[in-house]
Amino acid sequence: MTERPPPVFGLIDCNSFYASCERVFRPDLARVPIVVLSNNDGCVIARSYDAKPFVKMGAPYFQIKHTLKQHGIVAFSSNYALYGDLSERVMTLIESMVPAVEVYSIDEAFVDLMGIADLNALGRRIRSQVLRCTGIPVGVGIAHTKTLAKLANHTAKRLQAQTGGVVNICDPFKRDWVLRNTDVSEVWGVGRRMKLHLDAMGIKTAMDLAKTDPWALRKNFSVVIEKTARELAGTPCLELDEPDPPKQEICCSRMFGKRLTELPPIKEAVATYMMRASEKLRAQGSLCKKIRVSIRTGMFNPEEAKFANGVVVDLPYPTDDVRLLTKAAVDALERVYRSGFKYSKAEVLLLNLCQPGEYTDDLFAEFQPAEATRVMAVMDQINGRWGRGTLRAASVPSNPAWGMRREMMSQSFTTRLDQLWTVHCC
Numbered sequence: 246m247t248e249r250p251p252p253v254f255g256l257i258d259c260n261s262f263y264a265s266c267e268r269v270f271r272p273d274l275a276r277v278p279i280v281v282l283s284n285n286d287g288c289v290i291a292r293s294y295d296a297k298p299f300v301k302m303g304a305p306y307f308q309i310k311h312t313l314k315q316h317g318i319v320a321f322s323s324n325y326a327l328y329g330d331l332s333e334r335v336m337t338l339i340e341s342m343v344p345a346v347e348v349y350s351i352d353e354a355f356v357d358l359m360g361i362a363d364l365n366a367l368g369r370r371i372r373s374q375v376l377r378c379t380g381i382p383v384g385v386g387i388a389h390t391k392t393l394a395k396l397a398n399h400t401a402k403r404l405q406a407q408t409g410g411v412v413n414i415c416d417p418f419k420r421d422w423v424l425r426n427t428d429v430s431e432v433w434g435v436g437r438r439m440k441l442h443l444d445a446m447g448i449k450t451a452m453d454l455a456k457t458d459p460w461a462l463r464k465n466f467s468v469v470i471e472k473t474a475r476e477l478a479g480t481p482c483l484e485l486d487e488p489d490p491p492k493q494e495i496c497c498s499r500m501f502g503k504r505l506t507e508l509p510p511i512k513e514a515v516a517t518y519m520m521r522a523s524e525k526l527r528a529q530g531s532l533c534k535k536i537r538v539s540i541r542t543g544m545f546n547p548e549e550a551k552f553a554n555g556v557v558v559d560l561p562y563p564t565d566d567v568r569l570l571t572k573a574a575v576d577a578l579e580r581v582y583r584s585g586f587k588y589s590k591a592e593v594l595l596l597n598l599c600q601p602g603e604y605t606d607d608l609f610a611e612f613q614p615a616e617a618t619r620v621m622a623v624m625d626q627i628n629g630r631w632g633r634g635t636l637r638a639a640s641v642p643s644n645p646a647w648g649m650r651r652e653m654m655s656q657s658f659t660t661r662l663d664q665l666w667t668v669h670c671c
Contacts, residue, residue: 255368267281278317279292286653289306326660335352338371342367344360400412429449495595498593501647503647511578516571524625534599536557537555537592540555574593
């Protein structure tokens with residue numbers, strides 16, 4: 246009986262993804278350190294490699310302005326439309342070059358490489374193609390388990406000058422070298438607390454963890470760390486995941502760019518969030534039976550009065566019609582709003598989601614009109630072609646005064662016609 250060959254996994258990870266996205270349309274920043282800030286320009290959520298020695302992840306922006314200026318580091322407000330679009334382009338390219346893909350996050354994808362003759366050549370081709378077509382640099386790690394592929398990818402980026410951004414550790418000798426030269430804290434799934442426990446057991450490197458009795462790890466910790474150790478030793482425990490099933494809840498929640506005290510601008514915010522939530526709802530082909538709307542004040546300023554409230558609303562029938570959803574949400578907001586408070590955040594939550602045909606009502610129950618379904622389809626087609634917000638509910642403003650502070654946001658070069666990259670010829 247012929248023994249089945251072991252699986253081969255690849256992990257393709259974009260290098261400093263948010264910072265790399267900002268550099269795609271700004272070649273003048275190719276060698277300039279970059280940080281990207283969270284909503285309302287609050288704290289650092291991404292750093293280019295050359296910015297990491299000077300700025301800690303999560304550092305509040307107002308505290309590090311002088312440091313950024315001192316080291317010539319450029320700060321950007323988060324531009325999620327740009328990042329999401331470039332991520333989709335990267336993943337589409339990867340999908341065209343490999344048998345199967347599991348999109349793990351906005352900047353990472355596991356791939357199935359079984360049956361590929363020259364793995365190193367494919368890794369280099371993927372890296373070259375993605376860089377040429379999107380401008381995003383990636384690292385490629387290849388191994389017989391997903392955990393080892395993660396480790397190979399980490400090595401590819403850590404030793405990029407020597408590896409060219411591609412590391413294949415299917416060979417046991419190369420695998421053992423990587424394990425011996427990687428701190429256990431760099432292993433996928435080993436967090437800060439787990440590292441402390443492992444240090445106490447004398448487990449300092451990935452090799453130490455691979456050689457530890459997996460049953461003892463399961464007994465002392467969990468089945469997760471047991472599988473991690475087995476995978477490091479070369480035994481596959483994790484498969485390539487199938488596409489995620491439709492979500493059972495969809496949430497859209499944002500902090501306001503400034504405190505709001507009046508009801509009308511909060512209504513605008515709730516309508517805007519519902520617009521986005523309904524787009525996600527229709528994208529997965531679901532209908533919504535119930536919504537929850539909530540608002541709250543800031544919770545950390547001792548000088549501000551605290552208030553939070555929310556309400557759940559049943560809809561007349563399962564729907565994906567943004568008009569009905571928005572009306573229900575705005576009406577609900579009037580029930581929870583109280584004057585005299587400084588509100589900082591609103592949230593809309595779509596509940597009891599179902600697919601068309603999955604629910605059963607009585608003969609006389611209302612249902613979504615076919616005309617509404619067609620209107621939503623046309624709106625999504627227009628926004629898909631011409632950019633989000635091209636066609637929107639009248640209650641959704643195009644440039645609200647309460648919007649998130651994004652004073653340093655780059656243009657939406659790939660998702661808005663009025664912000665396309667322009668080249669001026671002399």
